[in-house]
Amino acid sequence: MAKARGTDGSLLESLPWTLFALMFSLAPHIQFLPWWITAAFIICGIWRFSIEKRRRPIPSTWFRGALALLCFLGVLATYSTVSGVGPGSALLAIMAALKLLETLKRRDQFVLLFISIFLVMSSLLREQYLWSLPYLLVAVFLIMTAWLRISSATGQKARRSFSTSGRLVMYAAPLAIAMWIFFPRIATPFWAVPMDTGTGTSGISDTMSPGDIGLLSLSDAVAFRVDFKGDVPEPRDLYWRGLVLTLFNGRTWSGNDPFDGARVHENVVYGGRPVEYQITMEPTRQPWVFALDMPLSSSVTLPRTFMGPQQQLARARPIDQRISYEATSYLDYRTDVHLTQFARSFYERIPDGSNPRTQELAIRMRNAAGSDPAFIEAVLMRFHEQEYYYTLEPPPLGSNSVDRFLFDTRQGFCEHYASAFAVMMRAAGVPARVVLGYQGGELNPMGGHLIVRQSDAHAWNEVWLEGVGWRRVDPTSAVAPERIEIGRGGSMFDGVGAAWGFDMPSALLHKVTLYWDAMNATWNEWVLGYGPENQNKFMEWLGMDDPDWRKMMLTMIAVVIGLVLLISLALSLRYRPPKRDRAAILYTRFVRKTGIEPATGETPALFAVRVDGESAIPTETVNSITSTYLDARYGPLNPQALQRLESEVRKL
Amino acid sequence: MSSIPWPFPKLGIKPALTNAANRRVSQWARKRQGIDSTVTRLRPGRVYILPTGVGLVFGLMVFAMLLGSMNYNNNLSFVLTFILAGLGFVAMHQCQRNLVGLELSFAGVEPVFAGQAAQFRVAITNHSKNARHGIRLYTDDSVSELQDLMPGESKVFVLAVMTDKRGRIPLHRFGIRTLFPFELFRSWAWLHMNLSGLVYPHPADHAPPPPPTQTAHGHRQHDARGEEDFAGLRKFHVGDSPRHVAWKAYARSGQLLSKQFSGADTSSQWFDFSTVPSDDVEQRLSILTNWIINADRTREDYGLRMPGAEFSPSHGDTQRRQCLETLALFGLDNNSG
Numbered sequence: 011m012a013k014a015r016g017t018d019g020s021l022l023e024s025l026p027w028t029l030f031a032l033m034f035s036l037a038p039h040i041q042f043l044p045w046w047i048t049a050a051f052i053i054c055g056i057w058r059f060s061i062e063k064r065r066r067p068i069p070s071t072w073f074r075g076a077l078a079l080l081c082f083l084g085v086l087a088t089y090s091t092v093s094g095v096g097p098g099s100a101l102l103a104i105m106a107a108l109k110l111l112e113t114l115k116r117r118d119q120f121v122l123l124f125i126s127i128f129l130v131m132s133s134l135l136r137e138q139y140l141w142s143l144p145y146l147l148v149a150v151f152l153i154m155t156a157w158l159r160i161s162s163a164t165g166q167k168a169r170r171s172f173s174t175s176g177r178l179v180m181y182a183a184p185l186a187i188a189m190w191i192f193f194p195r196i197a198t199p200f201w202a203v204p205m206d207t208g209t210g211t212s213g214i215s216d217t218m219s220p221g222d223i224g225l226l227s228l229s230d231a232v233a234f235r236v237d238f239k240g241d242v243p244e245p246r247d248l249y250w251r252g253l254v255l256t257l258f259n260g261r262t263w264s265g266n267d268p269f270d271g272a273r274v275h276e277n278v279v280y281g282g283r284p285v286e287y288q289i290t291m292e293p294t295r296q297p298w299v300f301a302l303d304m305p306l307s308s309s310v311t312l313p314r315t316f317m318g319p320q321q322q323l324a325r326a327r328p329i330d331q332r333i334s335y336e337a338t339s340y341l342d343y344r345t346d347v348h349l350t351q352f353a354r355s356f357y358e359r360i361p362d363g364s365n366p367r368t369q370e371l372a373i374r375m376r377n378a379a380g381s382d383p384a385f386i387e388a389v390l391m392r393f394h395e396q397e398y399y400y401t402l403e404p405p406p407l408g409s410n411s412v413d414r415f416l417f418d419t420r421q422g423f424c425e426h427y428a429s430a431f432a433v434m435m436r437a438a439g440v441p442a443r444v445v446l447g448y449q450g451g452e453l454n455p456m457g458g459h460l461i462v463r464q465s466d467a468h469a470w471n472e473v474w475l476e477g478v479g480w481r482r483v484d485p486t487s488a489v490a491p492e493r494i495e496i497g498r499g500g501s502m503f504d505g506v507g508a509a510w511g512f513d514m515p516s517a518l519l520h521k522v523t524l525y526w527d528a529m530n531a532t533w534n535e536w537v538l539g540y541g542p543e544n545q546n547k548f549m550e551w552l553g554m555d556d557p558d559w560r561k562m563m564l565t566m567i568a569v570v571i572g573l574v575l576l577i578s579l580a581l582s583l584r585y586r587p588p589k590r591d592r593a594a595i596l597y598t599r600f601v602r603k604t605g606i607e608p609a610t611g612e613t614p615a616l617f618a619v620r621v622d623g624e625s626a627i628p629t630e631t632v633n634s635i636t637s638t639y640l641d642a643r644y645g646p647l648n649p650q651a652l653q654r655l656e657s658e659v660r661k662l
Numbered sequence: 663m664s665s666i667p668w669p670f671p672k673l674g675i676k677p678a679l680t681n682a683a684n685r686r687v688s689q690w691a692r693k694r695q696g697i698d699s700t701v702t703r704l705r706p707g708r709v710y711i712l713p714t715g716v717g718l719v720f721g722l723m724v725f726a727m728l729l730g731s732m733n734y735n736n737n738l739s740f741v742l743t744f745i746l747a748g749l750g751f752v753a754m755h756q757c758q759r760n761l762v763g764l765e766l767s768f769a770g771v772e773p774v775f776a777g778q779a780a781q782f783r784v785a786i787t788n789h790s791k792n793a794r795h796g797i798r799l800y801t802d803d804s805v806s807e808l809q810d811l812m813p814g815e816s817k818v819f820v821l822a823v824m825t826d827k828r829g830r831i832p833l834h835r836f837g838i839r840t841l842f843p844f845e846l847f848r849s850w851a852w853l854h855m856n857l858s859g860l861v862y863p864h865p866a867d868h869a870p871p872p873p874p875t876q877t878a879h880g881h882r883q884h885d886a887r888g889e890e891d892f893a894g895l896r897k898f899h900v901g902d903s904p905r906h907v908a909w910k911a912y913a914r915s916g917q918l919l920s921k922q923f924s925g926a927d928t929s930s931q932w933f934d935f936s937t938v939p940s941d942d943v944e945q946r947l948s949i950l951t952n953w954i955i956n957a958d959r960t961r962e963d964y965g966l967r968m969p970g971a972e973f974s975p976s977h978g979d980t981q982r983r984q985c986l987e988t989l990a991l992f993g994l995d996n997n998s999g
Binding site for chain 2: 120130134146183541584
């Protein structure tokens with residue numbers, strides 16, 4: 011490695027394109043990367059370009075090595091790991107930046123383009139939206155254009171590279187579509203990789219501490235979409251069961267591990283009409299699987315998903331991608347009528363000294379009511395008739411949060427009411443627990459599906475009654491019945507319109523939003539959710555009997571071979587020589603008849619002189635054919651000459 | 663970039679093995695294709711193709727991406743993977759089509775002196791309606807320039823072949839290749855046009871002075887001519903007698919000049935193979951070559967007498983060509999090569 015670090019400007023034609031392709035592939039990562047990585051990348055890009063422009067040498071090996079070490083440590087310090095999509099794409103960006111400084115030869119840039127491709131790939135692993143497809147197509151086009159700039163002779167016009175790479179991507183598109191449709195999808199992954207993308211987990215948290223957060227964030231993000239096979243149930247029945255919280259420490263509710271305390275499974279007796287539906291759920295990076303209260307465990311078509319002891323569904327692996335599953339639920343159901351003494355005391359447990367005023371009130375009210383159902387009714391009446399308010403911005407609560415809420419602040423949202431209700435039940439010796447999930451949803455008339463948003467997150471209670479079993483009680487409905495009866499769907503947009511002082515745009519905006527949502531739902535189901543099941547369905551629709559991976563693979567190979575042959579044909583037509591001149595064909599026939607090989611660069615006239623006497627053809631004929639040929643081929647347009655040539659050559 | 667793997671790259675391990683493999687493959691191709699005419703159009707059947715190193719890495723990357731897409735069941739990364747795989751297929755066909763249908767015709771080679779590179783010129787014509795990109799000719803140890811051919815265009819590609827001895831230098835085989843569009847594949851064709859170029863002997867570096875000029879009458883004019891027929895000065899050439907150097911002029915200008923003597927118009931030199939002061943045949947030929955070059959440069963008449971051939975004194979391109987060709991091929995079988 012002698013001193014060969016000088017640049018000579020030979021990269022000026024390709025480097026800007028490589029930089030552009032790299033920047034384009036990095037763009038979707040920028041919001042997730044630490045700022046210094048993006049900055050380092052941009053600085054290295056500009057620096058390398060100016061080095062090339064001014065024909066300076068690239069930085070020394072020592073400098074680059076030190077920089078690489080520094081950046082690696084930086085990534086390690088930021089993420090404290092190097093595996094996963096987040097640190098992985100950070101490392102890719104760093105590699106690209108450092109490789110830029112090392113790039114000397116034209117072909118070194120291929121490495122940069124390989125990194126670009128991996129950057130695009132990892133952005134797709136992180137998130138998939140409707141615009142991700144056009145994005146990736148444009149990215150491929152830019153990368154291949156840069157690729158062409160690197161590999162083609164210098165001095166070629168950029169416009170030509172554009173059109174060539176565009177044409178080749180066009181040829182590749184049908185092949186890609188065929189492979190995409192027929193390549194057999196498998197359900198289970200080979201290995202799991204942590205998907206910590208650095209974004210906050212959306213959805214519902216594992217614990218509930220009313221009063222800790224003063225403000226419930228009203229995210230409009232879609233939690234999941236539901237397609238009902240039959241009629242959509244009434245809004246008041248739309249309780250989407252998630253996780254169940256059974257432990258209370260005086261302040262925070264938490265669940266017992268669904269796979270750990272699973273000794274006692276409750277018996278559920280299902281009744282009434284089954285409700286069948288399909289849920290497409292956005293990633294939550296949590297194990298919880300949501301289903302309409304009460305799901306039939308065996309009906310959930312999601313692999314490695316189990317039902318916990320309190321009928322909560324969970325998948326063994328966190329849901330880190332959009333998933334789709336079918337389920338069947340029954341709105342009428344009964345759970346265990348009998349509860350063991352152990353279970354009973356488990357569901358009545360509250361810390362002894364906590365929230366003393368609440369405990370005292372509960373015992374007093376229970377004694378006054380005389381029975382458990384009457385006591386429940388009394389507590390709900392208290393919430394309904396006394397001055398309790400439903401608000402999304404409740405004041406913070408200190409210690410003994412339930413006491414503070416029930417007697418002092420009297421403002422809260424579902425979590426506050428569910429927590430207070432459960433504590434009162436338990437204090438009075440009624441087994442109770444908290445269920446977290448979603449309530450309601452908005453029907454999208456365009457897609458015919460129900461949209462459940464993060465803002466539909468809800469908490470309610472289940473109490474156990476002698477002879478009845480576990481029964482759902484929603485204390486929030488006692489305070490804000492409209493929250494349950496109609497849901498909050500449209501109100502959000504009304505608010506926007508009211509704030510601006512006019513109504514029309516908000517209605518229009520709402521409609522546009524619903525259209526967009528319907529498009530997303532279709533996209534999710536048919537493109538992003540094209541898994542083993544959809545593929546089988548599609549294969550059957552195409553007429554494949556009993557589709558399996560072998561048949562699909564064979565079909566894919568056959569279709570790809572057919573398409574490749576078509577492309578080859580298209581290319582051979584593209585490069586076919588133009589039709590040969592008729593006169594030239596006739597003259598070649600004459601030359602073959604003479605039996606003499608023309609020399610390179612020999613003109614017909616010189617050839618005629620050479621042929622004279624050597625060949626069996628008489629001199630006059632040779633001369634006449636030669637002159638007629640020259641007339642027909644090079645003279646002014648003259649059909650007679652061609653005809654004469656035709657007849658003379660035929661006579662031979 | 664001097665040596666081009668053909669078709670197996672020299673990986674540094676077991677060069678004998680790859681060399682043997684390459685030899686076998688080229689023999690097979692030679693037998694399969696036969697001798698080509700000096701104007702040859704490339705048929706699809708003789709354009710071969712193999713992935714390049716970059717192509718192999720690309721293939722591995724696509725395979726890794728396929729595994730990743732399957733693992734994450736990520737349909738958009740499937741799209742990306744399959745688009746790239748499709749581009750690979752397309753690039754393969756495009757690369758081969760970039761050569762098919764080109765017409766190669768031999769456009770001559772100028773004679774050179776041994777030790778110089780013979781420049782074989784081959785014209786390539788693109789008869790089709792679309793441009794051909796990144797075309798280059800190559801031999802075992804040299805490559806031509808990289809050129810694009812626009813529709814209907816014809817360009818001359820030069821292949822330099824080093825020579826080391828006089829005679830005919832054969833070019834049994836050369837190749838045409840392209841990496842277009844993405845350097846993922848290399849497609850190439852071999853041509854066996856049976857080309858050969860003429861190589862004159864290397865002009866001797868320290869040749870003795872040529873035999874003295876004779877008048878038409880045959881009188882020797884050995885020492886006498888100096889004082890009488892001084893014609894002028896010219897630049898000193900290797901082989902000039904030190905006796906003819908204009909030392910006075912040298913002292914004045916520092917430039918070595920030789921005195922020129924012209925005898926009568928009829929004066930001429932005879933270069934006789936049998937009288938050249940050397941025992942070695944090749945050395946004699948070299949010396950004769952040197953004399954002829956010098957005589958030609960000063961436009962003197964000279965004749966060449968070789969065993970079995972004689973060129974009477976004359977000057978000019980034809981004389982030079984005929985004499986040097988005789989020297990080049992002296993003692994060699996004319997039919998060979």
